[in-house]
Amino acid sequence: MNKIQPIKSILNKALSGADISVNEAVILLTQTDAELIENIRETADILRQKQVGNTVTYVINRNLNFTNICEQHCSFCAFRRDEGENGAFWLDINQIMTKVKDAVEREATEICMQGGLNTKAKKNGTSLAYYLDIINAIKSEYPELHLHAFSPQEIQFIAREDNLSYKQVIIALQNAGVDSLPGTAAEVLDDNIRKIICPEKINSETWLEIVSLAHSLGMFTTSTMLSGHIEKPEQQIAHLAQLRALQKKAIDHQYSARITEFIILPFVGQEAPLPLRRRVNRDQPNLADTLLLTAVSRIFLGNWIKNHQPSWVKLGLKGATEALKWGCNDIGGTLMEEHITSMAGAQGGTFMSVKSLQGAIASLGRPYQQRTTLYS
């Protein structure tokens, strides 16, 4: 049998609407032949068309990182600082509200908020009260604004600091006005990898537990993968398989919320801590690798997670536009300011105007449409 036939049968299986297996996804992801890779791209593009149509969406949002003071030391992170260290910041409520007001004036419908794990961020001795204060300030002034805030890692941090259950924390945040959770801190859901790149972070099981709990409580989440560092194709696909199972669980249990989208976040090494940077030996993401992973993610996940988004911050607008031909149907948000990846040396910029996003989509001859955070 020639080498084309097995690939074609996997792609035909996907085109028939069936899920491909973990082994089949690994086979696709390890192809190096240009013609076969083009077949994989075409399949992802056809499935994207079938599953979500031709329109490419974007959201007008503002990223808001309220502090970079963090107790952890992830080996890919150029954002974190110790208190008092050069470059450390911690915004007070007034500074946060100035940024939120500016976002609303620029027609943002969403604030995406995450921060470092700052043990001093407390009110009356509790971490949760500090977070609730920020939410209350934003929501009392702008109740319509969608608050997409606090990763599963931050949920665990608050719970640990205050000796609460994850459920108590999620419900309290939800009642105060958090509308959905970013599915960040997933990195790669493989504990051997996590021990190297984020040894102090929650393990895979806890990440999955918190996200599933959020779904069961009616809180939508996104999902992400930090790609292109020390992980192998098998670990990337195992990560996708866990996301697919998580989404199936939300559907099977008829949870009122689930995963809204999948985003690949390729590692930017330029300013990252030296040990991992040296090991990866690449400052900027490898676009070809990211595009193939993008296509395989659409093929593997698309029946379950329909919205796929590239990161223009990490790939640049040109790279993100190219990813729209490899299975993506959303180009992300305007962000207005970005710290985490730009401090790592990303060259994509920190702000994208609506016009630039629309122009990039239109350059492919595809229609564009503004969306809400939950794709309604």
Ligand code: SF4
């Ligand atoms: S990735 Fe997040 S948790 Fe890890 S060091 Fe950076 S800010 Fe802290």
